[in-house]
Amino acid sequence: MENIKPKIIAIAAVSGGGKTTITSRLSQVLNNSKTLFFDEYDLTGPDDIINWVTRGADCNEWDLEPLISDLRNLISSEDIEFIILDYPFARLHDKLKNIDLTIFIDTPLDIAMARRILRDFRNMNADAILGDLSNYLSRGRSGYESMLKTTKPSSDLIIDGSLPVEEIVNIICSEINS
Template identity: 55%
Template sequence: MKKGKLPYVISISGVSGGGKTTITKYLNERLKNSKQISFDDYEFDGPDDIMKWVDQGANYEDWNLAPLVSDIESLLAEPLDYIVLDFPFANKHSKMSNYIDLAIYIDTPLDIAMARRVIRDYSNRSNESILHEMENYLSNGRRGYLEMLKSIKPNSDIIVDGTLPVSKIIDTIYEEILKR
């Protein structure tokens, strides 16, 4: 639809705890005349049972992303150079893929992503809640993470090592944007 025209839309994907939000923030700061949007700032109509959705093939079209699409369309009309999306689906959702010029996957090992999630989400919670989350991850949640590795990672334009320092990740992405 708008491929090749400004603003240039960059999506940052990866597993929960993989660094999407941090990378989106710092990349947005590095790029001139840009705005950022985060998937997590929206309430979407999507699958009620994420694990059932994953087990049934994870059809990304099951998500109604209309509010996000509307905001992207509004930003495309602004005099911006870049839009940076914290968006977990890369090019897997047809309505969003029409707008994305560059899909980046932050490839963070699952153990590091889980440790980051626990630090981020459970620092003020009880040991029991942390143990419950670890049990949930082992019995269900890990399948969701593996789904991302199976479908989102290969549908991204660039894969960046999520174990690198944030500054190196930003430099790598910035250099790739300049090449394009």
Template identity: 55%
Template structure:
């Protein structure tokens, strides 16, 4: 049997990595891959520009991530592969490897607050003002793109306001319900 591949998506600051890490800790014989740890070549450099051009998810050349998924799939001792990955089934090159997609539906104000706390803890107020202004002028569209296209292309939608332990408990119940 091959490992079951679960993709976990959310907007930036929506809880992907936190949920992935907690979920990984609850599953036996599992590994996780994190989208943000990869350097992808031949991909959009400016997310906001990519969204304004129509957000074609196939513009992303995800070869390094796909290569690692393929390697993990060869490991017969693994039961699950978790992907901290933002696109659900929307990239054709990777969609065939994914068995289940989860979208953590976190309100944009909460996600932005989490992102500021995570990314701006050591930066100057000017940097914070610049980041917030960029969000209002350009970046919000990228967040809305996730809600418009990734969320409806996911198998499971989870309330991002729930504590992480409850989110993971719901995911484990869902796996049991599916006989996995």
């Protein structure tokens, strides 16, 4: 039997936009799928993310070799039909142009921020939350806006991130099957 190359699907969104939730749910729905999560890797990237965004957010400044190595291993393994990447750069990194389908979950920034605070600050005091919000307003929001100008337009499919998870997954599955 001939070994068929798995279809690589990348899910992108701003922080709090639903990448991990959608990737996890999609892996439950798609038979013979494996997932790779960008945040699970200790990748070398820019020291100052805000400065990186200001300079143009060139994704090639990230050393993605550990992720790429795992991706190659999955591509060459048998019986995998789909590889789902929780990955913020679509096809913008020169070493990851081989993605078959890039999806941007376009979550309104207020929803993404609320989700991120609920996720990351659950056990913190109000001062930590206020400090993060202050940082977001003074510096961090530009990173979110950068993704809307770079990753979003370079994606194959853009889905409203305020939709229920199951609806987003159904839209993705329809796209895969078409």
